[in-house]
Amino acid sequence: MYQTDETPHGNGWIVLPVLAVLFAAGAFGGWRYLALKATPAPENDSAFCDMNMSKAKSMGTTHEENISANVGSPPVIDQSPAPGPAPDGMAWIPPGEFSMGTQEAMFEDTRPIHRVAVDAFWMDKTEVTNEQFSKFVQATGYVTVAEKKPRAEDFPGVPPEKLVPGSIVFTPPDAAVPLNDYMQWWSYVEGANWRHPEGPRSDLKGREKHPVVHIAWEDANAYAKWAGGRLPTEAEFEWAARGGLDRKKYPWGDEFNEGNKFHANTFQGHFPNKNTDEDGFLATAPVGSFEANSFGLFDVAGNVWEWCSDWYRSDYYQTLAVQGQLAKNPAGPSDSFDPNEPGVPKRVTKGGSFLCTDQYCSRYMPGGRGKEAPDTGTNHLGFRLVRDTK
Numbered sequence: 001m002y003q004t005d006e007t008p009h010g011n012g013w014i015v016l017p018v019l020a021v022l023f024a025a026g027a028f029g030g031w032r033y034l035a036l037k038a039t040p041a042p043e044n045d046s047a048f049c050d051m052n053m054s055k056a057k058s059m060g061t062t063h064e065e066n067i068s069a070n071v072g073s074p075p076v077i078d079q080s081p082a083p084g085p086a087p088d089g090m091a092w093i094p095p096g097e098f099s100m101g102t103q104e105a106m107f108e109d110t111r112p113i114h115r116v117a118v119d120a121f122w123m124d125k126t127e128v129t130n131e132q133f134s135k136f137v138q139a140t141g142y143v144t145v146a147e148k149k150p151r152a153e154d155f156p157g158v159p160p161e162k163l164v165p166g167s168i169v170f171t172p173p174d175a176a177v178p179l180n181d182y183m184q185w186w187s188y189v190e191g192a193n194w195r196h197p198e199g200p201r202s203d204l205k206g207r208e209k210h211p212v213v214h215i216a217w218e219d220a221n222a223y224a225k226w227a228g229g230r231l232p233t234e235a236e237f238e239w240a241a242r243g244g245l246d247r248k249k250y251p252w253g254d255e256f257n258e259g260n261k262f263h264a265n266t267f268q269g270h271f272p273n274k275n276t277d278e279d280g281f282l283a284t285a286p287v288g289s290f291e292a293n294s295f296g297l298f299d300v301a302g303n304v305w306e307w308c309s310d311w312y313r314s315d316y317y318q319t320l321a322v323q324g325q326l327a328k329n330p331a332g333p334s335d336s337f338d339p340n341e342p343g344v345p346k347r348v349t350k351g352g353s354f355l356c357t358d359q360y361c362s363r364y365m366p367g368g369r370g371k372e373a374p375d376t377g378t379n380h381l382g383f384r385l386v387r388d389t390k
């Protein structure tokens with residue numbers, strides 16, 4: 001489950017019955033578990049990224065405590081040339097040092113801003129597309145998590161007839177709904193998977209260049225092993241997404257519609273029922289539909305969320321800030337903890353999606369963080385790869 005503007009996450013400490021179910025579900029499967037059971041989101045659940053937003057807003061944006069040294073300094077970008085020609089479809093991401101995180105009041109897990117150094121790497125210019133993933137599947141016969149029948153032991157209490165292959169699909173309601181019940185717009189759809197993004201009656205025709213979706217973390221890693229590469233760390237993703245800019249809100253600057261145009265595929269209108277499609281895309285867009293950032297990367301904000309290699313902990317930045325002045329190539333904590341959903345380990349996701357809207361929050365910002373149980377894909381979550389230079 002995400003801590004994003006649009007995806008369900010967290011069920012709050014007060015929802016003990018649901019938590020008990022989650023613990024019973026074991027280490028994985030939190031959101032899939034709820035979706036399979038079609039358990040309605042609990043009343044009074046503030047399980048969204050604006051959880052505690054009022055509190056955060058009341059605190060303002062002056063969270064200067066515990067900020068590590070040099071966060072006020074601009075990024076340091078090593079201008080040395082790339083060591084050779086870029087691998088196919090990849091961009092050179094120079095080594096450097098930057099201030100990671102954001103003081104955005106609505107985010108509680110992105111503070112404090114802390115200083116991070118990252119080695120050089122190559123990075124896919126775009127999200128992995130359906131066409132690319134299809135080549136992998138043709139070559140290996142790989143079957144994704146969403147295409148397999150969920151195992152009864154992983155989903156105790158779910159009726160056997162509900163244990164069918166499928167995935168979680170954004171299914172907007174016809175009318176405005178309370179925004180505290182994500183089951184109003186997310187459904188477990190039998191037969192939904194990367195080949196059928198909205199379910200069995202949908203396909204990839206005309207979407208060859210769209211990002212592949214319904215990819216679980218292990219699916220992304222299987223692809224990486226085949227293609228030669230790995231998922232980026234959260235720090236690598238943020239460094240790359242910022243494109244050398246200094247603590248800007250977006251990969252292109254501080255104004256969302258800078259130059260009076262859209263720079264990313266997000267959600268306009270009234271979430272979740274009315275997508276006014278002003279940026280030209282109701283759902284995923286072909287990769288590279290908007291301009292690249294300064295490092296030559298497309299869609300590092302919006303389109304689909306992207307898996308990172310790190311475990312998610314809400315307090316990880318605090319840990320880094322007190323450990324030292326400069327975190328070198330941080331690769332995430334050794335375990336996961338999400339206070340909104342204890343007992344469900346999660347990996348970090350970054351970049352936001354076509355469903356991100358400022359009505360909740362703006363986790364498509366490079367400083368924003370997402371999170372997801374590793375077994376869970378949705379139709380707005382994909383990935384891209386990086387490669388080491390040596």
Ligand SMILES: [Ca+2]
Binds near residue numbers: 279280
């Ligand atoms: Ca859009």
